[in-house]
Ligand SMILES: Cc1cc2nc3c(=O)[nH]c(=O)nc-3n(C[C@H](O)[C@H](O)[C@H](O)COP(=O)(O)OP(=O)(O)OC[C@H]3O[C@@H](n4cnc5c(N)ncnc54)[C@H](O)[C@@H]3O)c2cc1C
């Protein structure tokens with residue numbers, strides 16, 4: 001990926017597209033998103049390319065339409081990377097992932113895209129540009145206007161550029177797995193944690209159906225990912241045991257994304273809820289597989305088709321209010337959400353999207 | 368409506384245990400740790416339970432009383448100081464650790480829980496709460512959330528926001544609202560992230576769901592002394608460029624070093640121009656590798672002395688030099704003002720130089736402590752509060768340093784917040800349009816401006832007029 005030759009022109013083109021839509025009250029959608037909901041929406045794509053790079057600060061400013069793979073390729077000569085593990089890095093854009101509220105599948109807290117993003121250039125609903133934050137790695141003076149846009153699906157504005165932190169590329173990475181039934185899962189997780197300590201950056205439990213997609217057999221199994229120096233990762237491998245799984249990481253990462261007939265649901269739930277609280281989880285839910293992500297609390301459920309969605313949301317019970325269709329034809333249901341937060345979100349829409357041209361906020365499956 | 372009408376209407380019964388109207392309380396709650404502003408609040412509420420807290424807020428709403436939330440009052444920008452007749456609502460009695468779930472590494476705690484107490488409690492599971500402001504012995508998690516507090520270890524573990532999964536708060540209408548939950552932030556717009564760092568202007572937090580982190584197996588701490596402050600500053604960038612992100616990398620200049628040595632006799636290298644306190648942590652293998660790289664960079668930048676902490680006691684001694692730095696400065700002058708600015712890491716040498724120039728220009732002594740890895744600097748400006756010229760010089764010097772931070776591509780606050788102190792600094796950083804957006808955002812959550820009035824935004828925010836911006840222009 002190259003530096004954007006003239007970022008000013010790209011910014012202006014992006015801004016102008018929004019302004020034109022506003023003037024014509026023409027609904028739009030961002031990037032490749034909302035395929036099922038697009039209809040007559042104009043598709044507006046953010047620029048792709050590096051705008052600025054400060055390697056000594058571990059900070060890079062990129063067009064929000066840049067993909068993760070492009071940015072990582074750009075950073076490679078400096079031995080840097082973004083270090084965000086997301087499905088389809090060669091197609092998924094930083095703006096899209098941020099707007100979807102995708103933090104990444106490793107680390108939780110400090111390593112989430114939510115925290116890596118320091119600031120952005122946003123275009124609001126009249127086509128006016130807004131600079132949200134600065135490039136320093138600490139607090140924003142005043143309200144941090146970037147934050148509401150994480151997970152907002154582009155409902156409050158289009159991300160034109162993002163300023164994100166990078167990090168040193170770890171010399172070594174290893175994925176290991178060991179079989180465990182849902183019943184044994186909790187105890188095994190605790191054991192693995194006790195032994196693995198801070199070197200572990202990812203922890204996933206896959207049910208039998210998901211395992212089979214990786215070409216592995218079993219009632220289910222824990223996968224652990226470590227990063228660090230070779231020596232460190234070697235010591236970690238001795239401690240956690242299990243088997244090394246050399247090629248599985250990209251498959252695990254992309255499960256459900258590469259099949260056109262699969263629907264992918266993200267469920268936000270704790271480990272205990274998954275294994276103890278809800279029998280649908282423990283039994284695998286009857287779908288095509290599920291992955292419980294113990295490090296981030298974001299679980300992925302792969303379904304055969306949309307008709308499964310109803311069944312799953314019923315089985316999920318109250319947890320359905322924390323389940324989002326992440327990929328696949330999104331059902332048109334635009335449920336009027338109640339409560340104070342809905343009122344606030346409505347007012348934010350009036351500020352950021354007075355012409356009502358932006359896509360709707362993502363809504364959960366349940367009430 | 369007034370405080371009197373609230374008292375008359377509610378009678379004294381339920382208020383008796385949590386309302387203080389006496390001058391002693393008014394004095395005690397008149398200020399935080401920011402030296403230049405104070406205002407006794409007309410009343411101090413110290414609710415003991417969350418139910419009582421909501422009752423207090425509801426009563427204030429009914430009687431149209433503005434409210435200033437408060438944690439431990441360790442803030443350094445006047446954030447909790449009463450303005451526009453705001454009553455003080457202190458959360459320091461809400462101190463329950465409701466639950467610690469070691470499996471999901473989550474703690475549910477009330478807002479008045481002291482930061483360090485939580486880490487001490489979580490220790491038995493090998494966990495801790497990562498944000499560690501130097502005030503952690505006293506500051507509350509509610510205050511940490513409201514300021515999005517950082518600390519020495521922010522370099523590796525990020526600011527408070529990364530460690531808060533959810534909150535239960537009372538909004539400006541007195542209603543309960545929950546944001547987030549015991550899992551990652553969900554799609555639908557991250558209002559939790561927005562509330563973190565909003566300095567108590569969007570509601571009062573009663574309870575938080577916090578992420579706990581596993582304690583590292585191995586830690587290595589070294590104090591590296593350099594003849595010249597610039598060499599120490601250059602070493603910071605070099606360590607990061609060498610691929611090491613230490614857990615902490617603190618810069619302490621000669622002024623502070625000498626004050627600390629005088630106060631605590633830690634055997635510090637007082638003849639040095641500056642020292643770096645560097646800590647790496649993780650697995651034993653990781654620490655061994657990073658230690659070598661840190662030492663290599665120190666040596667190639669002309670380090671004059673390296674003092675390594677072999678054991679926990681020595682480590683604690685080295686950290687004392689940093690954590691008690693401000694306390695020690697009290698010996699050098701009647702007063703000191705701690706500033707807080709931030710620059711891109713690569714500009715650390717430039718800002719260190721600039722602080723020296725400002726000190727000389729105003730004939731002041733300014734000590735520097737820096738969370739150097741984050742580019743977050745805390746100059747301590749020594750002055751004499753009995754001499755108006757000295758006070759003026761200290762204020763001017765502080766402003767010049769913040770101006771310098773902005774012109775180097777940084778910001779006038781890294782972690783202490785805007786509060787009262789920096790309200791009228793924001794228009795140096797933001798355009799009128801951006802400030803107008805912030806003012807509108809506030810209206811979304813608190814249209815009456817009841818929560819912590821006259822804080823965080825400039826007095827004229829929203830009018831669209833701003834002073835010329837120093838920030839490097841990026842828009843056409
Ligand atoms: C319905 C659907 C089906 C798919 N099917 C397949 C498939 O079969 N095979 C396959 O390999 N891949 C598939 N993909 C993935 C797709 O091809 C792209 O790889 C992916 O969508 C790119 O992701 P993105 O991160 O750019 O976000 P997008 O999908 O472009 O958008 C995600 C969300 O973010 C918002 N958004 C995007 N950009 C911005 C911005 N700049 N500012 C503000 N908001 C923004 C959108 O409005 C949307 O709500 C599918 C994606 C979708 C949505």
Ligand SMILES: Cc1cc2nc3c(=O)[nH]c(=O)nc-3n(C[C@H](O)[C@H](O)[C@H](O)COP(=O)(O)OP(=O)(O)OC[C@H]3O[C@@H](n4cnc5c(N)ncnc54)[C@H](O)[C@@H]3O)c2cc1C
Nearest residue numbers: 438439440441442446500501502507509510513517567572
């Ligand atoms: C010696 C010293 C060292 C320090 N070191 C650091 C440091 O390393 N890093 C750092 O970030 N800060 C530091 N600080 C500043 C200060 O300690 C932090 O800002 C801290 O987070 C404030 O917590 P508190 O409980 O004292 O809050 P207060 O000072 O009481 O309040 C701070 C702000 O939070 C709001 N607030 C408090 N509680 C609530 C609540 N429950 N709901 C809503 N709003 C609330 C207040 O209205 C106010 O705006 C230091 C201060 C001192 C005195």
